Amino acid sequence: xxxxxxxxxxxxxxxxxPDGILLETRSRLLTPFRLVVxxxxxxxxxxxxxxxxxQQVNAARANVMVANEAGMxxxxxxxxxxxxxxxxxxxxxxxxxxxxxxxxxSIRRHCREAVxxxxxxxxxxxxxxxxxxxxxxxxxxxxxxxxxxxxxxxxISNPEGAxxxxxxxxxxxEGMRFRIEVDSAIVKAAAQHEQATGKxxxxxAAQISEIRAPTAGDSDAVxxxxxxxxxxxxxxxxxxxxxxxxxxxxxxxxxxxLLARQLEFVQGAP
Numbered sequence: 001x002x003x004x005x006x007x008x009x010x011x012x013x014x015x016x017x018p019d020g021i022l023l024e025t026r027s028r029l030l031t032p033f034r035l036v037v038x039x040x041x042x043x044x045x046x047x048x049x050x051x052x053x054x055q056q057v058n059a060a061r062a063n064v065m066v067a068n069e070a071g072m073x074x075x076x077x078x079x080x081x082x083x084x085x086x087x088x089x090x091x092x093x094x095x096x097x098x099x100x101x102x103x104x105x106s107i108r109r110h111c112r113e114a115v116x117x118x119x120x121x122x123x124x125x126x127x128x129x130x131x132x133x134x135x136x137x138x139x140x141x142x143x144x145x146x147x148x149x150x151x152x153x154x155x156i157s158n159p160e161g162a163x164x165x166x167x168x169x170x171x172x173x174e175g176m177r178f179r180i181e182v183d184s185a186i187v188k189a190a191a192q193h194e195q196a197t198g199k200x201x202x203x204x205a206a207q208i209s210e211i212r213a214p215t216a217g218d219s220d221a222v223x224x225x226x227x228x229x230x231x232x233x234x235x236x237x238x239x240x241x242x243x244x245x246x247x248x249x250x251x252x253x254x255x256x257x258l259l260a261r262q263l264e265f266v267q268g269a270p
Contacts, residue, residue, distance in 0.1 A: 067089035234263040234266060
């Protein structure tokens with residue numbers, strides 16, 4: 001029987017390793033040299049990003065004035081293609097600069113109206129096309145009409161409640177009746193605000209989304225507008241440039257007053 005000291009000596013002997021087999025050694029993942037390289041790369045990355053961002057900010061500041069002036073000039077001339085392009089540049093610039101001042105918000109409003117004016121639907125001809133196709137059993141909204149814009153000056157028949165706003169503008173084509181709906185909080189809120197004056201009149205724009213066919217429980221086809229795209233119109237000049245005229249002075253004054261109230265409403269909205 002071996003003594004405890006002898007057993008310990010046996011246990012301390014190195015284990016023989018066959019020739020040709022290397023013991024795997026692990027190096028430390030984070031060494032002082034690697035740490036220095038990582039810090040240098042990190043500083044370099046942030047420096048490059050900072051230079052690029054500063055250049056973008058400087059370019060945006062220059063674009064705001066130039067693009068806004070070009071866009072407003074195009075609006076005055078009724079050129080909504082150029083106005084949409086230039087005011088979109090100005091809007092992108094103020095968004096990059098995170099500006100929320102009066103000038104920046106005015107640029108955003110004019111930009112929305114220019115974009116809507118450029119892609120305005122051709123009246124309600126698409127509803128007549130849909131009605132004619134429906135009589136042949138294949139009624140659908142043409143792809144060219146989807147996402148085009150409508151500008152509507154009408155009262156909202158249901159300003160209260162959570163259901164989509166129903167525009168009080170019944171339409172009929174080829175014997176088919178249509179009603180217009182838009183699920184927009186800003187449109188309903190503005191209608192409620194206007195109701196205090198005695199009439200829930202709203203002048204707004206929104207993109208065309210779809211047409212829902214009549215059903216057994218609802219004999220009207222429903223023109224659905226995209227509520228997320230809806231906004232209140234606020235500028236009389238852009239409205240007039242699109243061909244919307246009030247022939248009677250009193251009617252013009254009412255429209256001008258409505259747009260002024262809508263501007264005030266939009267400016268006060270959160």
